[in-house]
Amino acid sequence: MSTERQLTRVLVVDDEESQRTALAGMIGLWGYEVETAADGREALEKLENFPAHVLVTDLLMPRMDGAELLKRLNEKGAAIPAIVQTAFGNLETAVSTIHDLGAFWFLEKPVQSAALRLLLERAAHQGKLTEHTERLERQLSNRGLLDEMVGTSRSMQEVFSLIQQVAPSRAAVLITGESGTGKELAARAIHMLSPRRTAPFVAINCAAMPDTLMESELFGHEKGAFTGAVERRAGCFELAQNGTVLLDEIGDMPVGTQAKLLRVLEDGRVRRLGGKTETQLDVRVIAATNSPLDSAIKDGKFREDLFYRLNVFPIPLPPLREHKDDLPALVTALIEELNQKHSTKVTEVSSSVMERFQAHSWPGNVRELRNVLERAAILAGEGSIETAHLPPGFGGTPAPLPVSSGSDLRIPVGYTIEQAERALIELTLEHTKNNKTRAAEILGISQKTLFNKLKEYGAQGASAD
Numbered sequence: 132m133s134t135e136r137q138l139t140r141v142l143v144v145d146d147e148e149s150q151r152t153a154l155a156g157m158i159g160l161w162g163y164e165v166e167t168a169a170d171g172r173e174a175l176e177k178l179e180n181f182p183a184h185v186l187v188t189d190l191l192m193p194r195m196d197g198a199e200l201l202k203r204l205n206e207k208g209a210a211i212p213a214i215v216q217t218a219f220g221n222l223e224t225a226v227s228t229i230h231d232l233g234a235f236w237f238l239e240k241p242v243q244s245a246a247l248r249l250l251l252e253r254a255a256h257q258g259k260l261t262e263h264t265e266r267l268e269r270q271l272s273n274r275g276l277l278d279e280m281v282g283t284s285r286s287m288q289e290v291f292s293l294i295q296q297v298a299p300s301r302a303a304v305l306i307t308g309e310s311g312t313g314k315e316l317a318a319r320a321i322h323m324l325s326p327r328r329t330a331p332f333v334a335i336n337c338a339a340m341p342d343t344l345m346e347s348e349l350f351g352h353e354k355g356a357f358t359g360a361v362e363r364r365a366g367c368f369e370l371a372q373n374g375t376v377l378l379d380e381i382g383d384m385p386v387g388t389q390a391k392l393l394r395v396l397e398d399g400r401v402r403r404l405g406g407k408t409e410t411q412l413d414v415r416v417i418a419a420t421n422s423p424l425d426s427a428i429k430d431g432k433f434r435e436d437l438f439y440r441l442n443v444f445p446i447p448l449p450p451l452r453e454h455k456d457d458l459p460a461l462v463t464a465l466i467e468e469l470n471q472k473h474s475t476k477v478t479e480v481s482s483s484v485m486e487r488f489q490a491h492s493w494p495g496n497v498r499e500l501r502n503v504l505e506r507a508a509i510l511a512g513e514g515s516i517e518t519a520h521l522p523p524g525f526g527g528t529p530a531p532l533p534v535s536s537g538s539d540l541r542i543p544v545g546y547t548i549e550q551a552e553r554a555l556i557e558l559t560l561e562h563t564k565n566n567k568t569r570a571a572e573i574l575g576i577s578q579k580t581l582f583n584k585l586k587e588y589g590a591q592g593a594s595a596d
Contacts, residue, residue, distance in 0.1 A: 139163050139164065139185065139255040140163070140164045140165075140166070140181060140182065140183045140184050140185075141158050141163045141164070141165050141166075141183060141184070141186075141187060141251065141255075142166050142167070142168060142174060142177060142178065142181060142183035142185070142186050142188075142211075143155045143158065143165060143166070143167045143168070143187045143188075144167070144168045144169075144170065144171065144173075144174045144186060144187070144188035144189060144192070144197065144200065145167075145169070145188070145192070145216070146169050146170055146189060146193060147189075148169075150189075151167050151169070152167070154187060154242070154247075157247075158187070158247075158251065161248060161251070163255075166181045166183070169192075170192040170193055170194045170195050170196075171188075171192060171195030171196060171197065171199055171200030171203070172194045172195040174186070174188070174195075174200055175195075175200070175203060175204075178211075183211055184211065184212070184254075184255055185211065185212050185213070185214065185251060185254045185255050186200075186201075186211050186212070186213035186214065187213075187214045187216070187247070187251075188201075188213055188214070188215060188216065189215075189216045189217075190215055190216065190217045197213075197215055197216075201213055212254040212255075213254075214236055214237070214247070214250050214251070215236070215238070216237070216238055216239075216240055216242060217237050217238070217239060217240065236250050238250070280313050280316045280317065280320065281457065281460045281461050281464045282454060282457035282460060282461070283456075283457065283460060284454040284456050284457045286449040286454045287449070287457060290317070290446060290447075290448060290449070293444075293446045294317060294321055294324065294446065295324065297321060297444045297446070298320075298321045298322075298324035298325045299324075299325060299326065300325075300444075301415060302443045302444045303396075303415070303416045303417070303418070303440065303441050303442075303443040303444065304318075304321060304416075304417045304418070304444045304445075305417075305418050305419070305420070305441050305443075305444070305445045305446070306318060306417065306418070306419040306420075306445075306446045306447075306448060307420055307423070307446070307447045307448065308419075308421065308447060308448030308449070308450070309421055309448075309450045309496055309580075310421045310495070310496065310498070310576070310579050310580040310583070311451075311495045311496030311497055311498030311576075311577055311580070312448040312449070312451070312496045312497060313448060313496075313497055314379065314419040314421070315334060315377060315379060315419065317446060317448060318332075318334070318375070318377040318379075318417045318419060319332060319377075321375070321417060322374070322375040322415075325375070325415070327373060327374050327375055327415060330371070330372070330373040330374030330375075331370060331371045331372070331373075331374040331375075332371070332374055332375050332377070333367045333370050333371040333374065333375070333376050334376075334377040334379060335348055335349065335367050335376070335377070335378060335379065336379045336380055337378060337380045337381055337382075337383045338379070338380035338383040338579065338582070338583070339380075339579075342385045342388075345384065345385060345388050346388055346404060347364070347366065347404055348366060348367060349366050349367050349368060349388070349391075349392065349395075350366040350391070350395070350402065350403055350404060351363075351364050351365045351366030351368075351369055351401070351403040351404070351406075352364055352366075352403050352404035352405055352406075353403050353406045354405075363403075364403075365403075366401065366403065368395065368401045368412055368414055369403075369410055369412075371414050372412065372413060372414060373413050373414070374414065374415070375414065376414050376415070376416050376417070377417045377418075377419065378416065378417070378418045378419070378441075379418075379419045380419065380420060380421065380579075381418040381419065381420050381424075381441065382420045382422055382424055382427050382432075382433060384433075386431075386433070386434065389433065389434045389437050390434065390437075392437065393434060393436060393437045393440060395412070396416060396437075396440050396441075397440070399411060399413075400412060416441065418441045421579075421583065424438055450493070450496055451493040451497055452492050452493050455488075455489055455493075458488050458489060459485070461497065461500060462480055462485070462488070462500070462504065463479075465500065465501050465504050466478075466479070466480075466504065466508065469501075469504060469505055469508045470508070472505075473505075473508060473509055475508050475509065475511070475512055475513060476512070476513035476514070477507075477508045477512075477513060477514065477515070477516055478513075478514060478515060479515050479516070480504075480507075480515065480516040481515050481516065481517050481518070483517070483518050484507075484516055484517060484518055484520075484521065487518065487521065487525065488500075491525070494574075494575060494576050494580075495575050495577055495580065498577055499575050499576065502572075502575075503521065503522060503525065503575075506520070506521075506522060507520035507521055508520075522575075525575075552584075553584075553588055555574070556570070556574065556581070556584055556585075556588075557588075559573055559574055567581055567582070
C-alpha cells in the first residue's frame with residue numbers, strides 16, 4: 132500500500148445508502164481514508180472536518196445535487212477533483228458539469244471498479260498537488276515563507292516568487308544579501324517547498340569553521356585520518372543524503388577546499404578524508420554569501436569555475452532599508468513570535484516607535500529589528516512598546532564624536548562613509564575594551580557582520596572572544 136494512498140482522503144456522496152456503502156467499502160479496501168455523505172449539503176458539512184482530496188459524487192440527489200455541490204465548492208475557492216457518477220440518461224449533464232464546474236471525470240452507473248480505481252489514483256495525485264500548491268500560496272502571501280521572511284513589498288514578493296519557482300527543481304542556488312537579511316531562512320524555505328522536504332537540511336557556516344576542520348566537516352573522515360580523528364565520521368554531504376546542504380558564507384571557504392568541493396559537485400561522489408571508497412550523493416546544494424564574489428574571484432580568493440557551478444539560480448535578498456514598507460508586517464510577526472518565546476503579552480508598537488523604525492537605516496537588517504523588539508518586548512511585558520523600551524540612543528541623532536578624544540568621535544568633512552564606519556567601529560571596540568559581543572550590540576549589528584568588517588580592515592583579533 133503506497134504512502135500516498137494512506138494519506139489520501141476520499142468523500143463519497145450518494146443518496147442511495149446501499150450504493151454509498153458499497154463504494155466506500157471498496158475504496159477503503161484500496162487503502163484510502165473514506166467518509167460518506169447522503170447529499171451535497173451533508174457533504175459540505177463533512178468537508179469542514181474532513182478535508183478530502185477527491186470527491187466521488189452522484190449527480191442527482193435531493194436537497195443539494197452534485198452540480199450544486201461543485202458550484203458551492205468553486206465559489207468558496209475550495210475546488211476538489213471530483214469523479215461524477217451518472218446514469219446513462221444524464222450523460223449530457225455530466226459532460227456539461229465537467230466542462231462548466233471543472234469536475235475531474237465522470238463514470239456511468241453501474242460503476243466499473245477498475246475504471247474507478249484508475250481515476251481515483253489520478254484524481255488523488257491532482258488533489259495532493261492542489262493541496263500542496265494552495266499551501267505554498269498561503270505561505271507565499273502576506274506572511275511570507277518562514278519566521279522573519281515576511282513582506283508584501285514588490286522586492287520581497289519577487290524573492291518569494293523566485294523561491295517558489297526554483298524549489299521543485301534540482302538546480303544549485305546562490306543566495307546573496309547582507310547579514311541579517313534571512314539567507315538561511317530562504318534556503319530552508321527552498322528545502323521545505325521542494326520534494327526533498329522530508330530529507331535532512333544540513334547547514335554549515337564556512338566563516339565560523341577553522342580551515343583545518345573544514346574538509347572534515349564537509350566530506351567526513353575515517354578513524355585515524357589525522358590527529359584527533361578517534362572515530363569514523365560522516366560529513367555534511369553524507370548527512371544530507373537525498374536532502375539539502377547550505378554552504379553559508381561560501382566566500383570564506385579556503386581555495387584548496389573549493390577545489391575539492393568542485394570535484395564533489397561535478398562527480399556527485401564524496402570520499403572521506405583517509406578513505407579509499409567513494410559514496411554516491413544525491414544532494415541539493417545551496418550557497419549563501421553576504422559579499423559579492425566578483426572581487427574575490429578577481430583577487431584569486433574564489434574559484435571562477437566553482438562560482439558558475441553554484442550560481443545556477445541566483446536569489447538576491449534586499450536589505451531592510453530598501454523595503455521599509457514591510458516593517459509593520461515584520462513587527463507584527465516578530466511580536467507574535469517573541470510573545471510565545473518570553474510569555475509576554477505585547478500587542479503593538481506605538482506610532483512614535485514605528486516612526487523611529489521607519490527613520491532607522493537598519494544596518495543589521497531583520498536580525499537587528501528582531502533584537503530591538505526582543506529587548507523592548509521584555510521591558511514592556513504587555514500592551515504597547517513605547518520609545519522608552521528602545522535601546523538608549525536608538526533612532527536619535529547621535530552626538531558628534533571626536534576622531535580620538537576619549538569616547539567621542541568627530542567626523543571631519545571629506546571622510547567617506549566607509550572611513551566613518553571604520554572609525555566608529557574601532558572607537559566602539561576601544562570603548563568596550565575589545566569586547567566584540569558588546570561592541571556589536573552597541574553598533575546594532577550582528578557579531579558576524581562585525582567580524583567581517585574587521586577582516587576587511589585587516590584588524591587583529593577578529594575571532595570571537
